[in-house]
Amino acid sequence: MDGSLKEEQILMSSERDWTDLPPNLIHLISQKLPDLRYFIRCGAVCKRWFSSILLSDPPPQQLPWLIEYDEQFPRASPLKEELPFYSFVTGETGSIPIQESHRGKVYHRTGHSYLLVIDGEVISLFNPLTNEEISLPQLPSRFDFIWPVFGGADPSRNWPWHISLVCDVGRSRYLTYYLDRMRWQCFDTVLHKTCNWDGMLFTTEDHGTSTLVFDAASRKELYTIPPLNEETFGFITSYFVESCGELLRVSLDYNLTRNIETYIFLIYKLNFEGGKGQPHWVKVSNIRDQIIFLDHLTGFAVRATAGLKGNCIYFFIEEHCRSDRFYNDSTLWRYDIATGTCEPVPCPFNRCSWFVPNLR
Template sequence: MAVILNQKKSTCPDWDSVPPELLYLITRKLSDLPDFFNFRAVCRSWRSSVPISDLPPQKCPLILEEHDKLFLPDHLRFFSLSTGKVFMLPFPNQLMAQEWMGPTLDGYLHVGQYPRTNKWLFNPLTHHQVLLPSLDDSRLPRHLLQRSGDYVISCGVGFDRPSLALFRLSNKKWNIGKLGRHFTNTCICVNGMFFSYDRLEGKTKIVEIATGDLISVVPSPMEELQEFVWLVESFGDILMVVSLESRTRTTNNHYDFGIYKLKVDFDNANHNPCWVQTESIGDRVLFICGKTGISFQAGQFHGMVGNCIYIKKLLAIDGSIICRYSIEDGGIEKIPCPFNDWHIFVPSLQYLNTSGSE
């Protein structure tokens, strides 16, 4: 007589059977990039149902580990402030022999060898690469890249040297001096305009990128020149962030910031642009690292606090930390970071336009 055993049904869920339309709805709720990549790693069907080109909408920056070695590693490490998670993305072999030169704040990394060799813009999410020809000019120091549409701008910070070079992706040629002679340690590109803070004069210059025409020179909102100044684009506003403390007090982790909004009307020829001080930025966050900064809404991300300035600080004892400054009451809070040194990285799937078409 045959004995039939009762077989218990498996309690392990069948992840492959989840409908694709449900997977899509779930990913729309994932506001953090590490969660999105972990979601796609569950199984092959989930990965095929939700391609990387379907990245959920989010603008919260990631902390990208900086590398002090000449050769880049085979993986890049990222840290999410929103979730406290670390994740890695592969780095292509053909670029590993290049030197690390930092992110561009629009989803691309700048890699190459200094000073007179070709350099690349590389997107670690899409692996899209854009070759930048050699900038063969010893007068330009190690530089910061800004981008506006079809244009890439190299911004030097040396004394008594031409500090700007313009590169158009469509014609693949550098043009040194097209934007004039500026001494800048902070700048941004917004809607075809180049805004640079002249640290020697304390003035902000506005230049039209396509023509190189100087549109306006905006006087400093402060009586005395300040050493630590940043320009940040924030939801259509141009903000100036000024550290009002001396170098000694800032090193000791004490901050006092002034925030100014640029009041400008390009349609009115008689309008003189000026800086207007503001006491609050509402739900917005300003994130400052090095000579650059970005802005996003805190309410969209877990753990982020609005009306605050997040700033990178290098301390001899603690290494690199993140300080959160409350604009409302001036309070300071340290945020743990797993990396000794890092940059801000803003994920993007947007491909750079190299054809010259609009």
């Protein structure tokens, strides 16, 4: 028998019909996929795989995508036929089809796995991947710009969530509405960085000011955490981030006259001394396998997966932070906490926000 023919017969005999894989094996494969796009493609292989994918749980919490904003509507964008996104894990762009009933509605930023959608007087959370929509109580007034702020790394697992809405009423004044028993409670403050955590409302301004802590139910002031005594470049932008059940204050220290690569982050952990002492911030230098993702007003942390390095921070360079002298057209940057260095991350969008893909 000819050698090449024999090799071809051996190869053909070793081939198998991949549609016959057992459902439990397909489930194991789906749980190892690094990006939700692969999970969706896995179900598109054949009818058997599609049925197995439907019966299996979606993969664990994903690393976020970047959602593009319409350049003409930077503060609140109308939903169109498709919502562009970019996965910096795979380096691929794509788009999420938007059902016709939601086209034309206005969304104000993203909050984890949801868009905050406003249609007239109706306000809701909308997951464009599953078309799930959760109605929220009506706000007492209309605002030009609203930021949704969620508590926890995966708010979709808990309801009612720790959700707050920071509303810009102009002249550097903000109203914070937080959800309590399906009713909005209003907190009138000029402090626009806020976090609803463990039954308490934390608020602060930038530039290293004090942190005010209130009881979320009674709105009574509980503590004033002193400002952070750090030598800085000149400007501080702060964020509250929950990581592994702990509350962090993450501050970006920058100066417009310096190169972006010299920007540094100062990270502090809330310490209550066992609940018996005055709360204060304690500086930390390592967040281990966690990755922090910062947006305009909010941030969240997830465990490093898909081969990405932990102990780092992904953040956007906002327009007010950009220096014509040093800015190199990169929107997304990564800060290595161990080395204290910044490097640009490829990103095809100029205006974008984090979105955590979720099929749950």
